[in-house]
Amino acid sequence: MAIQPDSAPSELAVAEALKALGPPGLLTGCRRIRGGDEQFLLPAERDSMATRDRKARAASGAGRRIVHELLRRLRCEDVAVLRGPLGSPMWPPGIVGSIAHDEELAVAAVAMRSPSVRSVGVDVEPMLPLPPDLRAVVITSHDRLGNLDQGIGGRLLFAAKEAVYKASFPLDGRMLEFDDISVDLKSGEAATSSGRRLLVRCTARPRILALAYTP
Numbered sequence: 001m002a003i004q005p006d007s008a009p010s011e012l013a014v015a016e017a018l019k020a021l022g023p024p025g026l027l028t029g030c031r032r033i034r035g036g037d038e039q040f041l042l043p044a045e046r047d048s049m050a051t052r053d054r055k056a057r058a059a060s061g062a063g064r065r066i067v068h069e070l071l072r073r074l075r076c077e078d079v080a081v082l083r084g085p086l087g088s089p090m091w092p093p094g095i096v097g098s099i100a101h102d103e104e105l106a107v108a109a110v111a112m113r114s115p116s117v118r119s120v121g122v123d124v125e126p127m128l129p130l131p132p133d134l135r136a137v138v139i140t141s142h143d144r145l146g147n148l149d150q151g152i153g154g155r156l157l158f159a160a161k162e163a164v165y166k167a168s169f170p171l172d173g174r175m176l177e178f179d180d181i182s183v184d185l186k187s188g189e190a191a192t193s194s195g196r197r198l199l200v201r202c203t204a205r206p207r208i209l210a211l212a213y214t215p
């Protein structure tokens with residue numbers, strides 16, 4: 001199935017598309033990454049990622065800018081979301097969330113932890129077919145792409161697996177490889193090699209976005 005790219009989606013359109021993928025109560029945001037966005041890192045956040053280069057800190061700053069606003073909407077004011085030792089964001093008690101960036105956009109999703117959302121993971125990717133060498137690593141015999149080809153379907157699967165990893169990590173504390181995760185893009189179900197089952201939702205418009213969460 002051919003999917004046409006949307007070369008410059010608005011921040012709002014991306015945030016809305018991400019929200020539409022998630023369960024009720026999920027707050028989402030998107031920001032185009034600008035030079036200097038590292039200014040939005042709170043001092044403790046900056047210290048937690050001091051060794052990263054400036055471009056990476058700008059992307060993280062754009063993500064934290066979204067996160068601070070979403071947390072404010074959940075009445076968590078001025079909370080620093082530090083980068084943990086393995087890269088995972090450290091959320092305030094009672095909050096679940098996830099951050100992702102590609103070359104242009106940062107996205108984030110945040111929610112109150114509840115029995116229906118115990119963890120969440122997001123990913124954003126450029127609308128480019130997954131290169132053949134990566135397809136061999138990402139797509140396994142357990143995955144189901146539905147009627148999508150291995151190019152864009154592979155890219156969606158890549159995003160889905162990154163989202164699943166980010167959602168499972170806070171619960172299981174385990175580093176996962178692509179072949180530790182199986183995804184059925186059609187049914188929206190995913191499972192990890194440690195037995196964790198998640199729901200995963202993806203879209204290719206207005207950007208490749210994936211959201212995974214534990215029901």
Ligand SMILES: CC(C)(COP(=O)(O)OP(=O)(O)OC[C@H]1O[C@@H](n2cnc3c(N)ncnc32)[C@H](O)[C@@H]1OP(=O)(O)O)[C@@H](O)C(=O)NCCC(=O)NCCS
Pocket residue numbers: 059060061063083086087088089098099100101102123124161162165166167169170175176177178181
């Ligand atoms: C998590 C990971 C997959 C993110 O990949 P990426 O393409 O570099 O970056 P993304 O833009 O998609 O996401 C970055 C964000 O992920 C989040 N993140 C990083 N490690 C995480 C983890 N272990 N659990 C949850 N979220 C994590 C962070 O918020 C980070 O943004 P920040 O540094 O600004 O806070 C990667 O950092 C990683 O840890 N890889 C090792 C495991 C792996 O690659 N397995 C195969 C894929 S499943």
